[in-house]
Amino acid sequence: MKIGIDARFIGPQGTGIGKYTQKLIENLQNIDRKNKYSIFLKQSNWQLLKLKNKNFNKVLADIKWYSLEEQIKMPYIYKKQNLDLLHIPHFNVPLLFNDKYIVTIHDLIHRHFSQESVTTRNKFVFKAKRFAYKLTISSALKKSQKIITPSNYVKQEIIDSYKIDKSKIVVTYEAAEEEYSQNSKSKIRNPKFVKKFFVRKPFLIYVGNAYPHKNLHNLITAVEILNLKQNLKINLAIVCSRDIFWQRLKQSIEKSKIKKQIILTGYIKAKDLSILFSEAKAYVFPSLSEGFGIPGLNAMAAGLPVICSNIPTLKEVYANAACYFNPNDSE
Incomplete structure (x- = not known):
């Protein structure tokens, strides 16, 4: 054939x-x-x-x-x-x-x-x-x-x-990439490595693109609440490619009261991202719509807790392995 x-x-x-x-x-x-x-x-x-x-x-x-x-x-x-x-x-x-x-x-x-x-x-x-x-x-x-x-x-x-x-x-369900496995030889805990991307600990991490349905503006608002109202002092690393949506997000971050605690890293290779995962507190996924949700699966493979939207797709794929929230409510 x-x-x-x-x-x-x-x-x-x-x-x-x-x-x-x-x-x-x-x-x-x-x-x-x-x-x-x-x-x-x-x-x-x-x-x-x-x-x-x-x-x-x-x-x-x-x-x-x-x-x-x-x-x-x-x-x-x-x-x-x-x-x-x-x-x-x-x-x-x-x-x-x-x-x-x-x-x-x-x-x-x-x-x-x-x-x-x-x-x-x-x-x-x-x-x-x-x-x-x-x-x-x-x-x-x-x-x-x-x-x-x-x-x-x-x-x-x-x-x-x-x-x-x-x-x-x-x-046909998809699978986490082998680069993120906790057993991967490329995975090395290295706190100093985090500084390479100007990320300060402790931090939450998001990986994906900056399209509007990814709901990153609500995520930023939620992190503002954690810092300013709950006094948790947590940083946020947003890993996404530099495109027009990245530029729009960057402009929005500049208006935030905690802009110094939000880092836009740009694209990071899987090998490096796996190490960054090992230093993060949790992976956050506030998306309003997904077909599957590979990034969260990669985070789980790396041993990172996942906090995500309670949308049907993510609940189907992650089941009881994630913590869920209402993506329309930044509180």
Whole structure:
């Protein structure tokens, strides 16, 4: 069988869909020596993925995702490989692609948070993009052979929102990354290491992005209350990539009464983050919506207590292993 995997989301900072795809390919190489795989990559991430088996080969597909070019050119690039099945690990399946494929839907956050505040584009472009996304995901769900979701919550959302037969959806839970395991050789307790990122102890830590649905403004308010009203003297480290949402958050922090106790570190590699976890008091996850919640799982693997939103997904995934709070109430 000849299988294709669209791996264009793999990136140097190894987050989200890219990390999911990279781990999928790495582990498939460990268990499958029979089927042949074509891995579609961009020029920018060609060297980031190492293929060790002869039944895996790279295919250049230097096409930007979510683009008109993707809609027009990717069907041809896929078809050229004569695949029996294609796996696209996101909803961006070209509308004109009609061969057999499966799709992974990580969440339906775009349905809940589609305001203009979640984009960097102008109003007209944003509305056009939103319409295109709705059309694309609806088509992807209806035409796919199977749909993979990371949780039962996302599965039920798809069933309710798109009237998809439940037998078509397969729930595959994700796992914490091995770099965060308490048994990892890379994990070394080192209090001085924390100073490298200008983080002061004691501190809480958040890892993720700064999108509005991550609810970081409420988290900052909660930490202000802990310091100013409860007199706990706790710091907060926010680990996220530097983008427009990071800039907006930074501007908001500048207005905080405890701005010196809140550190925006930027992106940190898993190896270093594991050590930072070992020095933190707890991992805080105030998100309003998630498809799964890998960051909290990584924190648990590192032995760090997790305090998170009481949203359905996180309660499904973390069960009794976390402490929960109402994400809409900063008190």
